[in-house]
Amino acid sequence: MPIRAWVIAFGGLVACGGAPAAPPAAPKQPDVDEHKAEKDAKGLLTEIYQSVGHGDTDGLMSLLAEPLIVFGPRRNDALGTRADALVALREKIDPKSKQRPQLQSTELTVVASPGGHSAWAVDVMSIGGQPHVVTAVLSNNDDLWNVSAAALAQTPSMKQVRSELKQDAVVPPGMAGVVKQDPGAKAAADRLSRGLGDQKLWGEDLGAHTDAIVIGPAQGDVTRGKKDIKKLWTHRVKAHVREAVVGDITSATTADGQIAWASASVVRFEDDEEAVPLRVFAVFEKAKAEWSMIVLHESVALDEAGIGASFKKVAAPAIVGEPPPVVDKKPDESKKVTDTKKKKKKKKKAKSSDDE
Numbered sequence: 609m610p611i612r613a614w615v616i617a618f619g620g621l622v623a624c625g626g627a628p629a630a631p632p633a634a635p636k637q638p639d640v641d642e643h644k645a646e647k648d649a650k651g652l653l654t655e656i657y658q659s660v661g662h663g664d665t666d667g668l669m670s671l672l673a674e675p676l677i678v679f680g681p682r683r684n685d686a687l688g689t690r691a692d693a694l695v696a697l698r699e700k701i702d703p704k705s706k707q708r709p710q711l712q713s714t715e716l717t718v719v720a721s722p723g724g725h726s727a728w729a730v731d732v733m734s735i736g737g738q739p740h741v742v743t744a745v746l747s748n749n750d751d752l753w754n755v756s757a758a759a760l761a762q763t764p765s766m767k768q769v770r771s772e773l774k775q776d777a778v779v780p781p782g783m784a785g786v787v788k789q790d791p792g793a794k795a796a797a798d799r800l801s802r803g804l805g806d807q808k809l810w811g812e813d814l815g816a817h818t819d820a821i822v823i824g825p826a827q828g829d830v831t832r833g834k835k836d837i838k839k840l841w842t843h844r845v846k847a848h849v850r851e852a853v854v855g856d857i858t859s860a861t862t863a864d865g866q867i868a869w870a871s872a873s874v875v876r877f878e879d880d881e882e883a884v885p886l887r888v889f890a891v892f893e894k895a896k897a898e899w900s901m902i903v904l905h906e907s908v909a910l911d912e913a914g915i916g917a918s919f920k921k922v923a924a925p926a927i928v929g930e931p932p933p934v935v936d937k938k939p940d941e942s943k944k945v946t947d948t949k950k951k952k953k954k955k956k957k958a959k960s961s962d963d964e
Contacts, residue, residue, distance in 0.1 A: 637864075640724030640748070649718050649727040649746050652753035665698050673747060673756035677788065677858065679871060679887055680760040680781030681740065683911045688786040710736060715830070719819050719902075721893060724748065726862035728869075728891045728903060730821050732830060739763045739827045743889055743905040745869050747862045757860060757869055759889035761907030766826040768910075773882050775913040776920070780873035780887035783909070786858050793859035796868035796892040796899040800859075803901070804851040804874060804888075805925045811841035813901035817893075820901075825886055825908040847879045850925045851888065868892040868899055876906070877924040884908065885919040 640648075652671060659667045669690070676690040687693045715732040725748045732741050744758040761781045764772075772778045789797065803810040814820040814837050822831040822840060831840050851874040859870040871889040891903035 637725060637750070639722075640720075640751075642720040642722070642724050645720035645724030645727060645748065646718045648748070648751070649720065649729065649753055650716070652746065652755070653716075653718075653729065656755070660697070660701060663701055665694055665701065668694065668697075670752075671754055673754040675788075676755065677757045677786050677860070678760070678782070679758070679786075679889060680907060681762050681909060682781065683779045683783045683909045683915070685760075686782035686784045686786050688788065710734075717819075717821065721862070721864070721866035723864060723866060725864035726867045727753075728867060730823065730903060730905075735762075741823050741830070741905065741907070743823065743891065743903055745862060745867060745891060747864070749863055756862065759871065759887065759905055759907060761825070761887070761905075761909065763825065763827040763829065763907075764910060766829075769826055769884070769908060770882065772910050773884065776917040777911050777913045777915060778908050779885050779911050779916045779919070780854075781907050781909040782887060783873055785855050785871075785873060787856065788858050788860060789856075790860040790868075792861040792865060793868040793870060793892075793899075796861075796890075797857045797859040797870040799892070799899055799901065800870040800872070800888070800890050801853065801857060804853055806928045807841070807844050807849050808928070810890075810901055810904060811837070811845065813892075814904060815841065816895075816900060817902045821903050823903075823905040823907070825884065825906050844878075847881075848927050849876065849878045850927065851876045852922050852925050854885075854919070854922060866894050875919050875922040883919070883922070883924070885916050 656668060656671050659665070659671070672690050672693065674690045675688060676693050678687040678693050679685065685696065687696060713731055713733045716729065717731070718727055718729045720727040727746045729744045729746065730741070734740070740760060740762050742758055742760040745756050746753055747756050759781070769778060799809065814822060815834055818834060820832070820834070820837055822837055823829065831837055854873045854875060857870055857872040859868065861868045869889065869891050871887060874886060874888050876884045876886055886906050886908045889905040889907070890901050892899040893902050
């Protein structure tokens with residue numbers, strides 16, 4: 609199943625009087641074994657890859673949710689509907705052409721939520737020989753799985769990222785964003801927002817999950833497991849990593865309400881490093897009725913020189929725990945007294961000279 613990333617990437621009124629009654633709420637679906645859910649979610653991806661492999665993009669309609677939100681891999685790839693995603697996909701895959709981008713998956717992880725009606729997936733793959741990473745959110749309704757959100761990005765070497773930064777050619781994938789804020793995901797979006805300036809919050813969440821994954825913008829920058837993530841976060845906090853959001857935060861939940869995601873274009877600041885414009889895409893799971901981050905995906909897009917110059921104007925957030933410098937506008941009284949004494953002494957000296 610070599611065709612993997614392009615598809616995932618393209619991705620009340622209360623009745624009263626004579627008014628018609630509101631439709632009844634959908635009955636709660638019975639729980640599904642999580643192992644079965646993960647297997648079926650992978651089966652959805654396999655079916656999608658096979659359809660794309662045959663150039664059958666029309667066959668994807670029932671496999672992709674509506675709305676489908678996709679960010680990346682390019683600067684302009686911010687897609688908010690299934691139709692837009694399919695149009696973008698058709699531009700890349702011509703069913704009549706025998707030459708299509710060669711895709712190969714190397715690390716696919718699928719984790720189902722409690723109850724088995726939603727899942728998230730992370731895949732590391734090669735597209736046309738170039739390394740990429742995709743993070744996707746999936747929902748299950750009556751044993752029918754579909755993809756509802758995804759973030760896809762190329763992962764160049766950090767050396768190349770630094771080189772492109774000098775040319776102002778680094779921007780967030782899907783830079784324009786998508787206007788959507790699900791009320792059910794508000795708490796997750798708020799936690800994403802708070803963690804931008806206080807990275808310890810994200811570290812606490814990620815360090816609490818055995819399945820947690822942190823994906824960075826560069827090739828091979830994938831961290832898994834509590835121990836390695838804790839080590840990574842110690843470095844991030846010590847280096848004063850913090851991020852300033854640019855634009856709006858997009859957020860949504862899965863149909864079962866067990867998984868939420870939130871995403872935004874940001875500028876990341878770090879000691880002794882040049883500021884980097886990137887996209888943050890985070891997945892959250894319910895933990896004791898609160899949202900807890902389990903996946904953090906930070907990604908970049910490489911574009912033409914100068915396109916990212918405006919991000920240099922974004923101010924770095926204050927470092928948490930270090931108060932900003934205080935500017936004392938009041939005159940220093942002790943200095944004023946000293947200056948007055950010096951002036952009197954000079955006048956007295958000058959008068960003595962005149963008398964002589």
